[in-house]
Amino acid sequence: MSLTPSAADKKARTLSEAMPYIQRFFDKTIVVKYGGNAMTDPQLQDSFARDVVLLKLVGMNPVVVHGGGPQINELLKKVGKQGEFIQGMRVTDEETMDVVEMVLGKVNKDIVNLINKHGGKAVGLTGQDGAFIRAEKMLLESKDEPGKMLDIGQVGEITKIDPTIISFLDSGDFIPVVAPIGVAPDGETLNINADLVAGKLAEVLKAEKLVLLTNTPGVLDKDGNLLSGLTPKNIDDLVADGTLSGGMLPKISSALDAARSGVKSVHIIDGRVEHALLLEILTDEGVGTLIKSK
Incomplete structure (x- = not known):
């Protein structure tokens, strides 16, 4: 079927627009936190897998970190x-840890299979593989009783990530798909928030970009308006007035830490939009919220 002149021109412009980004990000590492609706809607799953494969085919090194909430x-x-x-x-x-391990294992295999189905070479990992994500038990300070620490079970905070296995896979044209499970010094498995794993992995790999897919257009203010750019001061204010809470807290914390640690570009984008990953990386407009280091 032939294209109309206007449709052909639009496609040509889109391809032309992508070219400088392909050149700029060639051989660069892009860490993607995959979660939300993008993981549960079959059409969005396909869209995501195609995006990841395309990024690899044009010379980038995507690394996928997934949750399974x-x-x-x-x-x-x-x-x-x-x-x-x-x-x-x-x-x-x-x-709960038994359930977490079971579910993340299945989710990991499903993502690997989907990427491979679309022509990629994905390899599934957890932090247990080669003990590449080392962690210790996380204690949280009580909001109601300052100074009191809360034990929330087999939940980990990262102490060290060994990037060797990820770098090895990247060099062999494989796409690493990482489940957020870490290993404690005594060998105990620990559940780690996937946003935190993605952020720390981006830091260690000196990634060009960290992209966090979520179920909102990005970070929103109290009136539901998209905040396209945020600084640490903006974020502190949003946490203080309660605009940012719950599951958005580790996401924001991860994004900010990554930006401060040298990751050049950190974005929180809407995973409910088809091909959101390509729109963010390969177009002028981009989507979502940019987190700035200062």
């Missing part, structure tokens, strides 16, 4: 357990 909550309900969160972190007792 909705799937974990669903399985917990089936076993008669209610998911509980404190300051955006999932309370993870031994039984």
Whole structure:
């Protein structure tokens, strides 16, 4: 089927617009946190997998870090357990940890299979593989009783990431797909927030970009308007007045830490938009919120 002159011109302009970005980001690492609706809607799953494969084909090095919140909550309900969160972190007792490991293992395989189906060469990993994500138990300070520390179970904060295995896979044209499970010094497995893993991995790999997919157009103000650019001062104000809370807290914290640690560009974008990843990386407009280091 032939294109009309206007349609052909539009396609040509889009391809032409992408060219400088392909040149600029050639052989650069792009860390992508994959979550939200993009993980559960079949059409968006396909769109995401195609985007990742295309980025690899044009010479970039995408690294995917995924969560599995909705799937974990669903399985917990089936076993008669209610998911509980404190300051955006999932309370993870031994039984919940078993569910987390089971769900993340399946989600990881599904993402790998989908990327491979679309022509990529994906390899699934957890932080247990080669013990490349080392962690210790996380304690949270109580909001109600300052100074009191809360034990939220088998939840980890990262102490070290060894980038060797990721760099090796990148050099072999593989696409790493990482599940956010870490290893404690005693060998205990720890559930780590996927946003935090993505941010720390971007820092360690000296990534060009960190892109966090979410279920909103980006970071919103109290009136629901998109905030296209945020500084640390803006973020402190938004946390103080309650605009940012719950699951957005670790996302923002991860994004800000990555920006301060040398990741050149950090974005929170709407994973409900088809091909959001390509729009963010390969077009002039981009989508979502840019986190600036200062």
